[in-house]
Amino acid sequence: MTDLYCVVGHPIGHSQSPQIHAAFATQTQQDIDYQAIEAPLEGFVTTIQRFFAEGGRGANVTVPFKQQAYDWADTLTERARRAGAVNTLVKQSDGSVLGDNTDGAGLVTDLLHHHVALCDQRIMVVGAGGAARGVLLPLLEQSPASLLIVNRTEQKAQQLAAAFGETGPIASHAVDKPLAAPVDVIINATSASLHQSYPPIPHGAIGPHATVYDMVYQAGCTTSNQWAQSQGAGRCLDGLGMLVEQAAESFAVWRGCRPQTEQVREQLREALSE
Numbered sequence: 001m002t003d004l005y006c007v008v009g010h011p012i013g014h015s016q017s018p019q020i021h022a023a024f025a026t027q028t029q030q031d032i033d034y035q036a037i038e039a040p041l042e043g044f045v046t047t048i049q050r051f052f053a054e055g056g057r058g059a060n061v062t063v064p065f066k067q068q069a070y071d072w073a074d075t076l077t078e079r080a081r082r083a084g085a086v087n088t089l090v091k092q093s094d095g096s097v098l099g100d101n102t103d104g105a106g107l108v109t110d111l112l113h114h115h116v117a118l119c120d121q122r123i124m125v126v127g128a129g130g131a132a133r134g135v136l137l138p139l140l141e142q143s144p145a146s147l148l149i150v151n152r153t154e155q156k157a158q159q160l161a162a163a164f165g166e167t168g169p170i171a172s173h174a175v176d177k178p179l180a181a182p183v184d185v186i187i188n189a190t191s192a193s194l195h196q197s198y199p200p201i202p203h204g205a206i207g208p209h210a211t212v213y214d215m216v217y218q219a220g221c222t223t224s225n226q227w228a229q230s231q232g233a234g235r236c237l238d239g240l241g242m243l244v245e246q247a248a249e250s251f252a253v254w255r256g257c258r259p260q261t262e263q264v265r266e267q268l269r270e271a272l273s274e
């Protein structure tokens with residue numbers, strides 16, 4: 001019998017997830033059906049309850065419901081608990097639903113895929129919203145030399161650094177305080193590119209050896225990455241690979257087998273530029 005999966009969000013029309021999971025299923029010969037479901041803004045719980053009551057095996061959850069999914073799940077993985085958000089729900093054999101978060105793992109896998117070193121490196125995360133919080137634990141697990149959080153609203157960066165202070169070498173840094181030496185990796189976890197803007201990166205942070213990673217993706221170079229290049233960044237990457245890798249991680253959690261991602265990356269990149 002075909003196993004049912006879905007992604008729930010609002011809006012959901014532009015989600016690439018059905019296409020990605022269909023490709024993974026074909027490649028790994030798994031018999032699954034994966035649909036996009038748009039829940040009303042006030043109707044996440046009703047929608048997700050109905051999906052699992054009707055036999056759903058697992059779901060992805062996207063904007064704006066990741067925190068509601070966190071509250072709704074019966075149990076949480078450690079990485080979901082630390083992220084404060086759930087993007088993957090898994091029906092358990094006892095009927096309960098486990099909440100997981102594969103976003104941070106997706107980012108780390110994509111960075112490593114591009115041979116971006118993280119261990120012993122100086123990392124800067126720009127942004128202090130849900131996207132930033134979701135990647136801190138997986139980044140710290142890579143044993144960086146340091147992890148600085150910078151945010152337009154500095155207080156939120158301070159709060160986030162304090163919340164993860166016991167996990168690794170993390171600190172907040174004021175936007176207007178220059179850095180004495182460039183960092184190695186800058187993760188842009190702000191939504192600045194979506195507003196055709198660029199993130200608040202302190203003077204001196206970007207250098208010719210720095211990799212700048214924008215979690216947003218679009219056809220061509222994102223607005224933030226264009227700006228980072230103009231500031232002398234050695235290398236800029238966007239979040240398309242993270243999208244594919246978080247999906248692969250969810251697929252592995254659900255099905256117990258990990259799909260190859262290369263072909264799907266290429267297909268999505270091609271489709272974007274059409």
Ligand code: ATR
Pocket residue numbers: 126127128129130131132151152153156189190191192195197198199200
């Ligand atoms: P998400 O859950 O996707 O992280 P969010 O909680 O709204 O979304 O957070 C968005 C992040 O992008 C925040 O860090 C926000 O900065 P503030 O905390 O100061 O609001 C940041 N951000 C959004 N638009 C920005 C812009 N144009 N320039 C700089 N930072 C921006």
